[in-house]
Amino acid sequence: MRILLMVIACLWLLTSCASQELAERTQPVASLFSQHGFVQRDISTPDFTLRVWQSPAVDAKDMRVYIEGDGLSWITRYQPALNPTPLNSIVPFLAVKDTLAGNVVYLARPCQYVSLAEPDCRSVYWTHARFSPEVVSAMNAAVTRLKQEAHAEHLMLIGYSGGGALAVLMAAQRQDVDAIVTVAGNLDHRVWTDLHHLSPLHDSMNPPDVWQKLQGVRQLHFVGELDQNMPPSIYWAYRTFFPAQADVQMQVIKGFDHKCCWVERWPQLLREHFN
Incomplete structure (x- = not known):
């Protein structure tokens, strides 16, 4: 009984710490979106609940x-993160700076910003299966619902880093995408894992x-x-x-790296290419 109580206490402590950590990562993003009038909601799909602003x-x-993007996938080279919610992501800042589009949506990846008590929130979905068919299907289901609700006719998918891979994979399963835009996008994860000597994403x-x-x-x-x-x-x-x-083009931006300085230049880049 004593051992059981100790185990229960440890589990409660881990759950409490995880909830606090999730709140700390979510609050700055929620505050940013709230300042710009974005509305937070969760969209349920057969496999995942996805956070949307x-x-x-x-x-x-x-x-x-x-x-x-992929968020916090790994703690170390061999230990997956317990929570894939991003740390200091630039994507929310890109979204709120987009004032050219009528409807702007920020779409998080599975298990980001939501409770890890979700039944399908297993670490494989932010490690080896981050671009799996079920992930792509869930993301597309959310986009379809959002587009229908907004009565939108023209759709652009904009993906950052690993989100770039998803933008491509999602578009390949749709007939309504006018343009794909990626920022520092992972457009070939086989080449990427080889380049950085990482484990292959076998389930992606x-x-x-x-x-x-995607030829058209x-x-x-x-x-x-x-x-x-x-x-x-x-x-x-x-x-x-x-x-x-x-019509598949690359633009290399001088002086930029994986995070710097996309946010500062984003409005200008949008005006140059999509005004």
Whole structure:
């Protein structure tokens, strides 16, 4: 009985600490979105509950969906994180700076910002299966619902880092995407894991494998000149699958790395390419 009580006490302490840590990561993001009038909601899909922040409703035909990166996937090279909610993500800041679109949506990845008590919140979904079919399906289900509710006609998917892979994979399963935009996007995780000597993402789909379904979709991929995490070679590994005439472009931004200085330049980059 004494041992059982000690185990229960330890579990309660771990749960309490995890809840506090999640609240600490969520609060700054929720505050940022609240300051810009974004509304928080959770969308349930058959596999996951996804956290969304959505700009104030307006009568507009275009919608831009900002897809979060991988978040905190690993604590060490061999130990997965207990909570994949991002630390200091730049994606919320990109979303609130987008004033050109009528409807702006921030879409978190499975198990980010939500209770880890969710039945399918297993670490495989932010490690080896982060781009799995069930993840892509859930993200697309959320986008479809949001688009229908907003009566939007034009859809742009904007993905940062690992969110870039999802933007491509999601678009390949849709017929309504006008453009794919990635920022420091992971466009070929096989090349990426080889480059950094990481474990292969065995349970994940890979963007180059769906290239044939994307030949008619405009794609613009921003890459930081100094980005050692997602260098231009990742883009070229992906681009080589497409014919030369395909509208698949890369723009290398001088002086930028994986995080710096996308937020500061984002409004200008949007005006230059999508005004």
